[in-house]
Structures are given as C-alpha cells and as structure tokens.
Amino acid sequence: MDKRKLEESFFKGVMLFSTFVVVGSLLTIIATIFIKGLPALDLNMLIQTPKGGYYLGKEGGILNAILGSIILGFGSVVLAFLVCVPIVFYINLYRKKKSRFAWLVRFVLDVLWGIPSIVYGAFGFTLMVFFGLRASLLAGIVTVGLLIIPIMARSMDEVLKTVPMELKEVPLALGSTRLETSKVVFRQALPGILTAVLIAFGRGISDAAAVLFTAGFTDYLPYSLFKPVATLPLSVFFQLGTPFPEVQERGYASAFVLTVLILVISILARVISGRFTKNIVK
Amino acid sequence: MEFKTHISVKNLNLWYGGQQALNDISIDIPDKKVTAIIGPSGCGKSTFLKSLNRLIDLQDDVKVNGQVLVDGENIYDPHVEITHLRKKIGLLFQRPQALPMSIYDNVAYGPRIHGTKHRKDLDGIVERYLKLSGLWDEVKDRLQGPASKLSIGQQQRLCLARSLAIEPEVILGDEPTSALDPISAEHIEQRFLELKKQYTIILVTHSLRQAQRLADYVIFFYLGNIVEHGPAAEFFRNPKDAKTQAYINGRFIEGRKADKELDLKGTVCPANFVKAKLALEGLDEGKVLRIIVDYEPAVSELPRAMEYEGHKVLEVKRLSATDWEIVIQRL
Numbered sequence: 341m342d343k344r345k346l347e348e349s350f351f352k353g354v355m356l357f358s359t360f361v362v363v364g365s366l367l368t369i370i371a372t373i374f375i376k377g378l379p380a381l382d383l384n385m386l387i388q389t390p391k392g393g394y395y396l397g398k399e400g401g402i403l404n405a406i407l408g409s410i411i412l413g414f415g416s417v418v419l420a421f422l423v424c425v426p427i428v429f430y431i432n433l434y435r436k437k438k439s440r441f442a443w444l445v446r447f448v449l450d451v452l453w454g455i456p457s458i459v460y461g462a463f464g465f466t467l468m469v470f471f472g473l474r475a476s477l478l479a480g481i482v483t484v485g486l487l488i489i490p491i492m493a494r495s496m497d498e499v500l501k502t503v504p505m506e507l508k509e510v511p512l513a514l515g516s517t518r519l520e521t522s523k524v525v526f527r528q529a530l531p532g533i534l535t536a537v538l539i540a541f542g543r544g545i546s547d548a549a550a551v552l553f554t555a556g557f558t559d560y561l562p563y564s565l566f567k568p569v570a571t572l573p574l575s576v577f578f579q580l581g582t583p584f585p586e587v588q589e590r591g592y593a594s595a596f597v598l599t600v601l602i603l604v605i606s607i608l609a610r611v612i613s614g615r616f617t618k619n620i621v622k
Numbered sequence: 623m624e625f626k627t628h629i630s631v632k633n634l635n636l637w638y639g640g641q642q643a644l645n646d647i648s649i650d651i652p653d654k655k656v657t658a659i660i661g662p663s664g665c666g667k668s669t670f671l672k673s674l675n676r677l678i679d680l681q682d683d684v685k686v687n688g689q690v691l692v693d694g695e696n697i698y699d700p701h702v703e704i705t706h707l708r709k710k711i712g713l714l715f716q717r718p719q720a721l722p723m724s725i726y727d728n729v730a731y732g733p734r735i736h737g738t739k740h741r742k743d744l745d746g747i748v749e750r751y752l753k754l755s756g757l758w759d760e761v762k763d764r765l766q767g768p769a770s771k772l773s774i775g776q777q778q779r780l781c782l783a784r785s786l787a788i789e790p791e792v793i794l795g796d797e798p799t800s801a802l803d804p805i806s807a808e809h810i811e812q813r814f815l816e817l818k819k820q821y822t823i824i825l826v827t828h829s830l831r832q833a834q835r836l837a838d839y840v841i842f843f844y845l846g847n848i849v850e851h852g853p854a855a856e857f858f859r860n861p862k863d864a865k866t867q868a869y870i871n872g873r874f875i876e877g878r879k880a881d882k883e884l885d886l887k888g889t890v891c892p893a894n895f896v897k898a899k900l901a902l903e904g905l906d907e908g909k910v911l912r913i914i915v916d917y918e919p920a921v922s923e924l925p926r927a928m929e930y931e932g933h934k935v936l937e938v939k940r941l942s943a944t945d946w947e948i949v950i951q952r953l
Contacts, residue, residue: 438682505680506719510781513677514732514788515709524731528722619722619768 373599377592385593390559398586402594404570408562409598412480412555412571413545417492419485420540424493429522432500433508446497452490458549460487465553477562477569480555484544492540499532500525507621528620534613542602548573572598627651629674629792629822634688636666636673638681643669645846647688651792651839656814656823658837658854660830662869666846667826671794674824675711676704692792709736712785714798718777720769721784725752725761728769728780732788747787755783755813775806782813793817795825799832811836830870834858842866871936880912880949881905887916887945894920895927898950902933905952910936913948921946 388401431442464483473479503525511521526533548571556568557578572594579591629651636644643666651657659667672678674690676697689696697707709732721728729748730738738744748765752758757779761772769780778798785793795814799807814823814836827833833840834854841851842863850857850866861867884901886894894915902911915921925935928950937949 436680436682504719506715506717507721509677509680509713510715510719510721511731511735512680513675513708513711513713514735514784515705515707516735517705520735524721524723619724619770621720621722621770 370599373592373595376589377594377596380586380589381593381596385590386597389561396582396584396587398584398590402570402572402575402590402597404559404561405572405575405594406597406601408477408555408569409545409572409601411562412477412484412551412569413541415477415481416484416488416544417537417541419481420489420492420544421537423485423489424496424536427493428496428500429525432497432503433518433522433525446494449490449494449497453494456549457487457547458552460484461550461553464550468554474566475554475556475568476564476566477555478565480551480569480571481565483550483554484547487547487550488540488544491543492536495536495539496529496533499529499536502532503528504621527616530616531613531620534609538606538609541605545571545602546573546598548577572601627653628693629824630691631674632689632691634670634673634690635686636669636678637683637685639683643846644673647848649841649848649851651822651824653822654818654820655838656818656825656836657839657841658833659824659826659841659843660828660833660869661843661849663828665843667843668796670843671713671796671824671826674792674794675708675713677708677713679704709788710790711792711794712788712790714778714781714785714793714795716797717801718774718781720772720777720780723769724766725769725772725780726765729783729787732784736788748783751783751786752780754786754817755779756809757783773806775802775809778802778806778810779813782810786817790821792822792824795823795827797826797828800828842869844869868937881909882911884911884913886913886920889915889920890917891919891923894924898924898928899931902928902931902950902952907952909952911950911952913950914941915946915948916944921948924948925950 384399385401386406387403389404390402391400392398427445431439431445435442460483464479464486467482468474468479507528508521508525511524512518516524551571551574555571555574557574558568558570560567560570562569575594576591576598579587579594582588582591627650631647631649631651634644634647635642647670659670661667669678672681673686674692674697678684678686686698688698690698692707692710695702721731723731726748729751730744733744733747738747749758749762752761757776760776761767761780769777772780778801782793782798793814799810802810811832814825817823818838825833825836837854839851840854840857842849842857842861842865844865850861850863857866858870861870882901882905884898886897889897894917898911898913901913905911913924915924921938925938925948929935933953934951935948936951937947939947939949941947
C-alpha cells in the first residue's frame with residue numbers, strides 16, 4: 341500500500357512541476373519584456389514611424405512594424421485559410437478514414453510543420469527570384485502563408501476528427517451532397533477552426549526568419565503589395581541587435597507590443613467564436 | 623400472407639476488408655408495414671440497414687455485390703443519383719444526432735437542400751412534421767432555440783421529424799429507442815405505429831419485446847445470414863429454425879432474470895440431480911432456476927432429467943472453459 345501511495349504522490353509531484361515550468365516560463369517571459377520594455381513604451385512609439393533609419397535614431401515609433409505585422413499576418417492567414425479548408429475537408433469528408441491519400445497528406449503536413457522558418461524564408465526568396473519579385477508585402481504574405489499552412493491545416497484536421505461520425509452521416513442520410521455536409525460540419529467545428537486559425541496567426545505574426553528576406557524592411561508605413569513592409573519581429577531583432585541600450589530597451593517595448601497584439605487578437609477571436617457556439621451539439 | 627414491396631434485396635454480399643459481413647441476402651421488404659430485423663450483436667443487422675441507403679459507402683474497405691432494388695432500380699448501379707436515393711429513405715440513428723442549428727433549421731434542413739426555399743412553405747413543413755413526430759407542443763415556442771438543448775428523447779423525435787420532412791417512402795431505424803428512457807422510447811414506438819400507415823418502416827432492434835409490439839414482419843439475422851423471416855405473428859408463435867428458437871427463448875430469459883441461483887460446481891451425478899430437483903420443487907410455478915455446473919456429463923444429463931421431471935429447460939450455455947449455465951423453469 342505504501343509503495344502505491346508513494347508512486348501516486350511522486351507522479352503527482354512530476355505533473356505539478358511540469359505545469360509549474362510551463363506557466364513559470366510564460367510568466368517570466370512576460371515579466372521580462374514588461375519590466376525591460378515598459379519604461380521605453382510611450383504613445384509616440386505606437387503612433388509614429390521611426391526617426392533615423394533602422395530605429396537607430398532612438399526616437400519615433402514602430403507604427404510601420406505594427407501595421408505591417410497586422411496586415412501581413414491577416415494576409416497570410418487568409419491565404420492559408422483558403423488553402424487549408426479545402427485540404428482538411430477533403431481528407432476528412434471526401435476520403436474514408438483509412439484513406440492512404442489522407443495519410444500521405446497528413447504525413448506531408450507534419451513534415452512541413454517541422455521545417456524551420458528560415459528555410460521557408462529561403463524558399464520564398466528563390467520563388468521571388470523566379471518571379472522577378474523584390475522583397476515585398478506580397479512575398480512576405482506568401483512565405484508566411486506557406487509557413488502556417490501546415491500548422492493551420494493539422495490543427496483544423498484534429499478538430500474535424502473530433503466531429504462525431506453520426507454528424508457527418510446525418511446530412512448525407514438526408515440526401516445532402518458532401519459539400520452540403522461539409523457546411524454542417526463546418527458549423528459544428530467553427531470554434532475549433534477559429535482556434536486553429538489563431539494558433540496559425542500567432543505563429544505567423546511572430547516569425548522573424550520567414551520575413552527576413554521576403555518582406556524586407558522599411559521605415560515607411562505599408563502602402564503597396566509590391567513594396568517592402570516592416571514587421572514587429574524584425575523590429576525586435578534589429579533593435580535588440582544595436583549596441584545602444586536605449587534602442588535595446590525599445591526592442592523590449594516592441595516585443596511587449598507584439599505579445600499584447602497576439603493576446604488581444606486571441607481574446608477578440610474567442611469572444612467572436614463564442615457567439616457561434618450557441619447551436620453546437622455537445 | 624402476400625406483401626407488396628418496393629425494396630427488394632437480391633443476393634447481396636458485403637465484405638469489410640476480407641471479412642464477409644453479409645452473406646447472399648435476398649429478401650423483399652413489405653410495403654407500409656413495420657419490418658423488424660433482430661439478431662445478436664455483430665450479426666450484420668446495422669450493416670444491412672445501412673446498405674439500403676448506401677450509407678455503408680462511408681465505411682473503410684467495403685465491397686458490395688448483388689442488388690438492392692428500390693422502386694425497381696438497383697441502388698448499387700453507378701448511374702444512381704445517391705442524393706435522390708437517400709431522399710426516399712429516412713434514417714434514425716441509435717443516438718439521436720441533432721445538427722448544430724436551431725430546432726426549426728434541423729427540420730427545415732432536408733427540404734432546403736432539396737430545393738424548398740420559401741419561408742412560408744418551410745414554416746408549414748416544420749409545423750406539420752413536428753406535429754407528426756409529437757414534438758410540436760413542446761417546442762413551438764422555441765423553434766429558434768438550439769436543438770442541442772432538447773432532452774435526448776425529444777432529440778430523437780426531432781430526428782424523426784427531420785427524416786420525415788424530406789418526404790421519404792421508407793424509414794430506417796437503427797435501434798432508435800435503445801439510447802432512450804422508457805417513456806421516450808414509448809413515444810417513438812407510438813409514432814412508428816401511426817406512421818406505418820403511410821411509410822415502410824424497417825427497424826433494427828435488440829429488444830424482442832419491441833419487435834413483438836411493433837413488427838408486422840420479422841427478419842432474423844445470424845452471422846451475416848438471414849436465418850428466418852416471416853410475418854411477425856407466425857414468426858414468434860412458431861419459429862421454424864432451431865437458431866431462431868434458441869434466440870427467442872434465450873432473450874426471454876435475459877428479460878426475466880433467474881429467481882434462484884444454484885451452484886453445483888464440484889458436484890457429480892446423481893447428487894446434482896437431487897439437489898436440482900429439490901431446488902426446483904422449492905420454487906413457485908413458473909419461476910426460473912439458474913444452475914451452474916462444471917461436471918461435463920451433467921451438461922447433457924441434468925437438463926434431460928429435469929425435462930423428465932416435468933420442468934422446462936430454457937437455456938444451456940457455456941460460460942467458460944469449465945463452467946456451464948443451465949436455466950430451467952419450474953412447471
């Protein structure tokens with residue numbers, strides 16, 4: 341009996357410790373950027389573009405990067421969404437459970453998920469060269485889109501797998517086509533699909549390596565698909581990379597802005613998805 | 623008795639992977655009657671049901687040959703428009719599955735996809751079929767509320783209304799009452815009795831009592847074969863096949879439960895005869911005794927002896943490598 345009790349408390353301890361490590365590191369990260377960045381954060385940082393190229397002027401703001409990141413993030417999420425929904429519905433509703441094709445698609449997506457974002461950046465760059473495109477918002481959207489497609493698709497896939505088989509069968513039994521059935525399943529899975537989109541958005545907006553070569557950098561606000569665009573992760577990268585403590589501090593402030601941005605969008609999306617859950621079948 | 627039919631199954635064979643699940647099934651389903659499909663679990667009842675509207679197509683590794691003729695058309699013909707076929711055949715599942723939408727939209731779903739768009743027509747359809755399924759009075763004030771908030775019994779009636787709303791000719795039920803409480807189950811049974819005037823109803827059921835209450839025609843499945851089928855009254859009164867008899871009798875026991883248990887393990891003849899005889903005589907007439915034995919000769923000899931004593935042997939079943947169960951009714 342004692343041995344069983346010991347075992348129980350040991351593993352409970354391990355579980356608590358792991359939880360503590362995860363939550364603790366999140367809190368530490370937030371605390372670090374909060375403490376280091378907050379002194380440098382003021383309204384000007386949010387509403388002005390940088391003064392003095394590459395943020396070296398220690399003045400002005402990061403509005404170019406905030407807007408750039410939001411636009412690039414939304415653009416790539418929309419692009420990825422348009423690709424992911426058909427893939428995921430195809431392998432879940434048009435193919436049978438043990439389909440080899442579906443297995444292959446999932447395998448490919450898992451491999452793609454594991455590829456480092458710098459490789460996506462390099463791939464995006466070769467595409468740009470091929471099409472004769474310069475570093476631009478469009479190239480950034482495409483590259484980040486490619487980067488988040490596997491993440492979004494596999495998350496959605498897991499969501500669709502949890503939809504009960506009966507819910508897929510009922511519309512079909514009523515004489516629906518598979519497309520009409522997909523619409524019903526879409527409704528049921530909507531909160532999960534939104535979560536998948538969010539995960540992908542968070543990953544896309546915060547990735548620096550993928551946009552390094554493709555989206556480029558500029559001090560100006562984004563105004564054209566074919567011009568370079570500034571992004572928050574790169575601002576953080578550049579600012580932290582300077583030898584000036586004041587600019588480094590502004591880097592932490594930028595990181596803080598990025599984190600808050602992701603947080604706000606997560607909360608917004610949850611509130612919005614909450615409105616769609618009324619009819620969900622549990 | 624002669625029946626008209628518009629569902630006629632001819633030499634239907636079905637395999638899951640290499641495993642044959644339906645074995646040369648040929649049967650005509652009578653029109654405007656309740657046909658009950660009975661048989662032990664895993665004998666192909668549900669598979670057969672789902673092969674009638676080709677929902678079986680969704681399963682992995684399914685191979686079908688043979689014919690299912692609905693209104694004279696073989697539904698496994700590649701040219702068949704499957705959405706039209708399924709519109710003719712409504713299906714009720716074991717667990718009611720509401721669609722993630724309002725009560726109104728659940729019923730209107732089928733008519734909408736089949737082309738009824740006008741709000742007024744839909745209003746009429748929703749009201750008519752909710753009334754027909756006996757749910758209208760309970761939900762008429764909250765038609766726009768989510769269907770998932772209904773009780774499970776109400777959901778099954780909603781599913782019935784939803785199936786009826788596509789105006790099918792046939793209603794299939796895959797154990798539609800087995801997940802429900804007794805009162806909800808009775809509601810549904812009542813609906814079936816009313817609906818059979820207009821619809822052909824095919825029910826898979828685990829409950830022999832339900833089959834007896836509802837069915838006009840009974841099909842007994844065993845290991846992918848149809849063992850016996852016929853009009854219900856005849857089927858239950860006078861089952862011809864030994865397997866059918868065993869199944870019908872066996873199932874009655876389960877419903878009844880033994881009144882007394884007697885453990886005769888380690889006891890040999892003739893001591894076990896005497897003990898069993900005394901135990902039976904200690905019971906009231908019609909009561910049931912369940913005996914466990916592990917002595918091989920007793921398995922055949924004990925029932926014979928008790929029959930001789932004037933009691934009725936209901937079942938002899940192997941429980942494990944060594945143990946047998948003998949169920950005897952005192953007469």
